[in-house]
Every structure is written in C-alpha cells, then in structure tokens.
Amino acid sequence: MASKQVTLRIQPRADTEQGKVIRSLPSETTIALQSSGADLYQRLAAEADLSVHRLRITKGSDNASVPNAKDVTIDSTGIRDQSTIFVKDLGPQIAWRTVFVVEYLGPLLIHPLLYTLRPYLYAHAPRSASPLQTLSLLLICLHFLKREAETLFVHRFSLATMPARNIVKNSAHYWIFAGANIAYWTYAPAAPTAGPSNPLVTYPALALFVLGELGNLSTHLTLRNLRSTGGSERGIPKGLGFDLVTCPNYMFETMAWVGIWMVNWSLSTGVFVVIAVAQMAVWAKKKEGKYRREFGGAYQKKRFGMIPGLF
Known part of the structure; x- marks a missing residue:
C-alpha cells in the first residue's frame, strides 16, 4: 500500500x-x-x-x-x-570533524614552537630546556595528538556541521588557553618546570595521565559503538566508568589534565583545568537530562555527572 x-x-x-x-x-x-x-x-x-x-x-x-x-x-x-x-x-557551514581538527591543531603547533624558541623569547634562558619542560611538552602533545586521532578515526557526530563563522570562537579556547597561555609560562626560565623534578610527584602524575588518557579512549570507543556510521540512533552507554558517572569521558579527561598540572605546576595550566572542568560539568548535567528524557526508566539515573562524590 x-x-x-x-x-x-x-x-x-x-x-x-x-x-x-x-x-x-x-x-x-x-x-x-x-x-x-x-x-x-x-x-x-x-x-x-x-x-x-x-x-x-x-x-x-x-x-x-x-x-x-x-x-x-x-x-x-x-x-x-x-x-x-x-x-x-x-x-556557510563547516564540518564538525574539521572544527575539532582545527581546535586541537593550535596547541600542537604552539607548544613545540615556543619550546624551540625559548632562548630567543626569554631573557637569560638556558639553551637547553629542563627535563620537566620537555616532559610537559611531551604530555601535552601526546594529549592533543590523541584528540586528533580520535576526531579522525573514532568520533561519530550527531550533527554534521556548524556555522563557519563560529570556528574562531570555538578554537580560541584551545589556541589561547591550552596553547599560548600554558606554553608561555611552562617554558619560561623562572617557571616551576625549570627546576628539578620530584619523583614522588612526577611518577604519580604520569600514572594519572596514562590512566586518564586510556580511560578516556575507552569511553570514546564505547560511545562510538552506540551509533552506526552516518546514523543518528542513540543508546545507553555501559562499560568502564559509566556505572559511576554520566560522562566518564569527562572524568578521565580531568584525570589526564590534573596529571599534566602535577608535572608543571603552572598557574596557567591550573586555570585551564578549572575552566575545562566547569564546562564539562555543564555538559555532563545536560547529558544526564537528555538520557532521562530519551530512555526513561530504561536508563539508570546517575547521582554524579562526571566526578564521583563531587558533581
């Protein structure tokens, strides 16, 4: 018929x-x-x-x-x-995948550039960077390289595009706060990273970073498998961290950035972490509400959005 x-x-x-x-x-x-x-x-x-x-x-x-x-x-x-x-x-529109690639490209360009130009940017800067400055560079670049790889090969987007005029605003958060601001203060000769490392702090920080990045990748793979290629269907995520909080990807993201902060102890890194956590908390609250509206009683309500015991 x-x-x-x-x-x-x-x-x-x-x-x-x-x-x-x-x-x-x-x-x-x-x-x-x-x-x-x-x-x-x-x-x-x-x-x-x-x-x-x-x-x-x-x-x-x-x-x-x-x-x-x-x-x-x-x-x-x-x-x-x-x-x-x-x-x-x-x-005019721009693909969300392109937006993410551009956003994460900023820190990947800015950190190696400022690290390399240290002797010319700062007065009395030694020719060689300290071990902690090099380690900070490595961790931040690894973090954003992972982000780029996930954008290209893991993420499936519910919306294909966004207005092209918004890309400058969207990119500013990463290019300015995670890129130029963190890099300038991390590689300065008077920065905490210029001094000697404390293994009692550095090793736990590295462990936190690795656990955070691997956990974050795991949750992204879980979310990816809820949707077919090009599809818009939704499902209830289950797996690592999802029985604790609504958005364990944000929880693991926070762990990784706290690990970076423990390596360089830069105020600029701390400010970025606070801003990022506040924004992710807002997103997690919205996601919890969306799950409850879409799935009703089939969804197990979570008490905490992204960090158990806090919010």
Whole structure:
C-alpha cells in the first residue's frame, strides 16, 4: 500500500544575524508521510541549490525542529496535509570533524614552537630546556595528538556541521588557553618546570595521565559503538566508568589534565583545568537530562555527572 502524500506550504525564514532569505524555494511541496526527514531536507536543498547542511526546517504550528534524519518519518513529526513549514538558511557551514581538527591543531603547533624558541623569547634562558619542560611538552602533545586521532578515526557526530563563522570562537579556547597561555609560562626560565623534578610527584602524575588518557579512549570507543556510521540512533552507554558517572569521558579527561598540572605546576595550566572542568560539568548535567528524557526508566539515573562524590 502506497504511503499517503501530503502537501506542505513553505515559508522562507530570514536568518536574524545574516538577514538572508532563500528566494528560490517553491511555495509548496508534496511528500509521502512515510518519507524521512532527510528526504525532505534533500528535496528542499535541491530546490534552493544549497547544501543540505545549510537548511533548518521547523514546523509552523509549534516552531519545533524537523530533524534531518533517516530514522524520523514525516508522519512522526506531526506534520499533516497543508501544514506550514519554515525553512531557514543557516549560512556557510563547516564540518564538525574539521572544527575539532582545527581546535586541537593550535596547541600542537604552539607548544613545540615556543619550546624551540625559548632562548630567543626569554631573557637569560638556558639553551637547553629542563627535563620537566620537555616532559610537559611531551604530555601535552601526546594529549592533543590523541584528540586528533580520535576526531579522525573514532568520533561519530550527531550533527554534521556548524556555522563557519563560529570556528574562531570555538578554537580560541584551545589556541589561547591550552596553547599560548600554558606554553608561555611552562617554558619560561623562572617557571616551576625549570627546576628539578620530584619523583614522588612526577611518577604519580604520569600514572594519572596514562590512566586518564586510556580511560578516556575507552569511553570514546564505547560511545562510538552506540551509533552506526552516518546514523543518528542513540543508546545507553555501559562499560568502564559509566556505572559511576554520566560522562566518564569527562572524568578521565580531568584525570589526564590534573596529571599534566602535577608535572608543571603552572598557574596557567591550573586555570585551564578549572575552566575545562566547569564546562564539562555543564555538559555532563545536560547529558544526564537528555538520557532521562530519551530512555526513561530504561536508563539508570546517575547521582554524579562526571566526578564521583563531587558533581
């Protein structure tokens, strides 16, 4: 039996920041109720001669978003015959994978550069870096190289793109705070890293770093396996750390950065850790709420979002 066809009325909506209206959209379109949201996006993108990722479709009845997803039917969104939909041009987009690669590239470029230029950047700087300065460089570069590898080979993104104009804002956190700020103070001749190391501190710090990085990788692999390639399906994550907190990836991320901080004892590193932990705590709280809404009683509620006993 053929799926019922419905006619949708189309209203272009201006972007409040860019003021663009899609002039080439038709006034209406016909689509089957059992077609997917992705089908509707593809059809309108072809009509508008724009990338499908530039479009946002919302229902005229309640302004709810129509997902660009293969597993969501037009019927399930509540759209009916003669419904009005609004179509908005989000402007030039950039892939989230590219965004992450650019973000993490900053520290990978800045730290080796400032480490190499130490004798020319600082007055009375010795020609050779101290063992702790070299160790700090190694740990930070390993951390962000792992991030880059995960971005390219592990992560599966629920959203394909974001507005291209936001990449500078998104990258500033890593390029400035994790890159230039930490690097400048870590490789200075008067930095704590310029002095001798204390094995009673350095070795536990290294252990914490390794455990944090491996645990973080484990949780990312668990999250990756919840979604098929190109899919938008969601599942309840289980495995290492997930019985303790909502987001063990953030818990292990914190462990790794505390390990780095224990190696260099730089105030700039401490500031970055505090900012990062505060942001991850906000994300963990939102993730807990999302799990409860999506899975209801099937989801085991967590008391703590990312650090057991704290928050």
